[in-house]
């Protein structure tokens with residue numbers, strides 16, 4: 486289905502594109518001919534990824550430092566991007582999340598998730614949208630959601646609520662901006678191992694043995710599988726899709742629902758304290 490020019494001529498921004506799933510999407514888009522921009526808070530991480538991509542694919546990769554929680558930085562990011570030409574697609578991939586018993590969350594901890602996952606995503610979407618609209622250009626916004634948008638998710642309430650808000654944004658703007666040629670879509674991944682997600686969501690001891698056996702397809706997802714789905718959604722093969730969300734989870738949410746990490750119900754106060762200390766030591 487894909488050819489080396491499936492995304493040729495498309496200039497795509499991936500927020501949080503230096504690591505994890507965002508990095509895998511970026512590699513795939515480059516292999517399909519896109520020009521890539523990746524942003525995040527750590528320029529050295531972005532630069533290392535860009536260097537790796539240039540070596541592997543010979544493709545065009547631009548790195549821009551931006552903390553998407555800060556509306557001013559997001560405006561500067563999009564001004565910089567637009568100065569060099571039009572953007573074809575925004576992939577809202579950056580997010581923050583960590584497990585906690587909700588009754589123990591401080592307002593600051595709540596904000597640390599919502600400010601990236603909902604507000605930052607909305608800031609990026611609005612900055613892209615207002616430029617596409619004033620230039621009279623089409624565009625696509627693809628947001629990486631979670632199956633928690635269907636079920637909620639125990640122990641990660643701020644993330645589940647933020648992802649649900651991004652889904653509401655996706656559906657609202659699909660209707661509001663559709664007449665202007667702007668498409669909004671979402672992808673809801675199940676379990677795709679990444680260093681970031683596993684450290685903050687599935688620390689050792691919380692993962693009951695045989696976790697993969699609880700997924701109907703009996704395995705976690707491979708990064709190439711979600712990258713292919715996203716490439717299709719951004720390509721000219723999907724130009725009539727708007728306002729929808731595609732799940733890619735091996736059937737997991739139908740089986741596990743909103744309590745995917747059941748081992749956490751048995752954590753003691755000491756387990757939670759040890760986990761918080763570990764995150765603090767790592768600067769999360």
Ligand SMILES: NC(=O)c1ccc[n+]([C@@H]2O[C@H](COP(=O)([O-])OP(=O)(O)OC[C@H]3O[C@@H](n4cnc5c(N)ncnc54)[C@H](OP(=O)(O)O)[C@@H]3O)[C@@H](O)[C@H]2O)c1
Nearest residue numbers: 501504505506525526527552553578579580677679681682
């Ligand atoms: N992996 C999974 O199984 C899974 C499942 C469901 C949904 N997802 C979703 O997939 C996406 C990627 O997750 P991942 O597992 O790949 O995690 P990850 O590797 O930790 O990726 C998060 C990225 O977001 C960036 N980021 C965080 N805060 C930011 C901020 N304030 N401003 C700009 N960039 C920021 C990080 O870079 P810096 O730290 O340098 O800023 C990092 O590159 C997320 O939306 C996540 O919710 C993942």
